[in-house]
Amino acid sequence: MAKIHDSIDDRMARFLLGQPVFFVGTAPLAHDGHVNVSPKGMDGTLAVLDPHRVAYLDYTGSGIETISHLRENGRIVLMFCAFTGPPNIVRLHGTGHAVTPADPDFPTLRAHFPKERTLGQRAVIVVDVHRISDSCGFSVPLMDLRADRDILDRDHLRRDPDYFTDYHRDRNATGIDGLPGLTT
Secondary structure, three states: OOEEEOOOOHHHHHHHHHOOEEEEEEOOOOOOOOOEEEEEEOOOOEEEEEOOEEEEEEEOOOOOHHHHHHHHOOEEEEEEEOOOOOOOEEEEEEEEEEEOOOOOOHHHHHOOOOOOOOOOEEEEEEEEEEEEEEEOOOOOOOOOOOOOOOHHHHHHHOOOHHHHHHHHHHHOOEOOOOOEOOOO
16 A cells, blocks of 8 residues: 655655666656656666655657656656665656756756766756655565666767757657657
């Protein structure tokens, strides 16, 4: 049975920040649209901004579904699973929005994250959390983390800045359901 929490307290913040991977779920309003679930990882890319707000760094990648869905309806859920230690699953339901490097709030939000990994950053996704729940996680497997993958970092380092502008324009302008993604 899920327990509902009033806020993200210090203990929960430590749990969230201690997970090497979390999952982001969004969906369009259309009944025939595609529900999207994206794994997120890389150390230092999640921040707890306050007891009802979290953010994560979004990097240039293959799809733009999260941003497209957030632009349309704002609905989002983040799920964190304990793969080590005591079993636990935490879900953060809320409304989100993307803050891109062109937005005036971007530098203030970006300051919550380590300075590394600036190349290829697409947005900071900010989530205003209105439901915080945890559940047992008894069936989640125990797994050992070997390391963060460095493939995205290496790929981005070999690109010139124009690559990202072109990629965002050509591949991130709309999502798979035709919803607007990034504007350039």
